[in-house]
Amino acid sequence: QVQLVQSGAEVKKPGASVKVSCKASGYTFTDYYIQWVRQAPGQGLEWTAWINPKTGGTNYAQKFQGRVTMSGDTSISTAYLELSRLRSDDTAVYYCARGKRSDGFDIWGQGTRVTVSS
Amino acid sequence: DIQMTQSPSSLSASVGDRVTITCRASQSISRYLNWYQQKPGEAPKLLIYAASSLQTGVPSRFSGSGSGTDFTLTISSLQPEDFATYYCQQSYGTPGFTFGPGTKVDIK
Numbered sequence: 001q002v003q004l005v006q007s008g009a010e011v012k013k014p015g016a017s018v019k020v021s022c023k024a025s026g027y028t029f030t031d032y033y034i035q036w037v038r039q040a041p042g043q044g045l046e047w048t049a050w051i052n053p054k055t056g057g058t059n060y061a062q063k064f065q066g067r068v069t070m071s072g073d074t075s076i077s078t079a080y081l082e083l084s085r086l087r088s089d090d091t092a093v094y095y096c097a098r099g100k101r102s103d104g105f106d107i108w109g110q111g112t113r114v115t116v117s118s
Numbered sequence: 119d120i121q122m123t124q125s126p127s128s129l130s131a132s133v134g135d136r137v138t139i140t141c142r143a144s145q146s147i148s149r150y151l152n153w154y155q156q157k158p159g160e161a162p163k164l165l166i167y168a169a170s171s172l173q174t175g176v177p178s179r180f181s182g183s184g185s186g187t188d189f190t191l192t193i194s195s196l197q198p199e200d201f202a203t204y205y206c207q208q209s210y211g212t213p214g215f216t217f218g219p220g221t222k223v224d225i226k
Contacts, residue, residue, distance in 0.1 A: 035215060037162075044220040045154075045162065045205050059213040062119060095161055101209040104152035104167030111161055 002026035004034075004096050004109035011115045017084040020112045022096035029077035030054040033099055036070065036081045038092040039111075048094070051079055086116045120144055120211040124204075124218035130226040137193040139221045141206035146186045150210035153182055153191045156220075157202045165204075166191065193223075201225055 007021040022034060035050040049060045049070040058070045069082045079096060094112045099105030121144040131137050141151065149169040154162040164173045166182035169189055179194040193200055206218040 037217075044203075045156070045207075045217045047207070047215050047217055050215065061214045097162075099164075099209075101150060101215075102168060104164045104173065104207075104209065106164045106167075106173060108161035108163075 002107050004098060004107055006094075006096060006109040006112045009113040009115070011117065012086050014086055014088060014116055014118055016086050016116075017082060018086060018114055019080055019082040020094050020096075020114070022079045022081075022109050024077040024079070024098065027098075029072075029074055033101070033105075034070075034072070034079040035097050035099065035105055037095045037097060039095070040089070040092040043092075046092075049081060053079065083114075086114075088116050090114065091116045119214055120147060120208055120216055122206055122208055122216050122218040124206060124221050126221060127219065128222040128224070130224055131196050132226045133196055133198060135196045137196050137200075137223060139191045139204055139223075141184075141189045141191070141218050143187045143189075143208055143210075145211075147208045147210035149185050150208055151182075151184065151189045152207045152209060153180075154205045154207065155200075155202045156205065162205065196223070 005023045010018050030053045036048040038046050051058045051070045053072045072079045096109040097105035098107045123142045151169045153166040156162040170182045181192045183190050203220045203222045205220045209215045
């Protein structure tokens, strides 16, 4: 079946980096965008980045510019989100989701909890 | 960036009620508007895409309408499993596919 499986929870210190993975299965990885969305405790959904796996093109939310890198490995159908210079307010659950601009994002990963604490 | 607003931020309703949530974009997004439902501890679930297209498997009591800057999600007869938070997301703009702040629907 179509699914996205994310890597496990992470605990990091302020100033460190984290790299979260999202492995796709059950469909052609290059046919759909992957977006990353985060949700801080008790807060709403915050769009972070997307990648077009076919072209490698990416786009990032302005607030993360310079700190975030999204990449993809088509050979293993996996997308990655790397966030550097972590701060306590980066503590959140990070979700990946597949989709298309015209069709919404229909399949979501289970979420990866990233905790930033000294 | 395109900004999204939603109203109300929360509402209380009873089973069987008709519920309407609105979403407004800061500029025209054509029909690139999606609606999601999220329950506590779960990932969001796509309900409506392209403003009014019902995602496969979603009950027909959910419907969407609108274009340009103003959009609406309607639940025709609220069911117990519909108590959740609802988010709109635009997938028109660059750089980002921004979300609205959410509307929490709880039991009256």
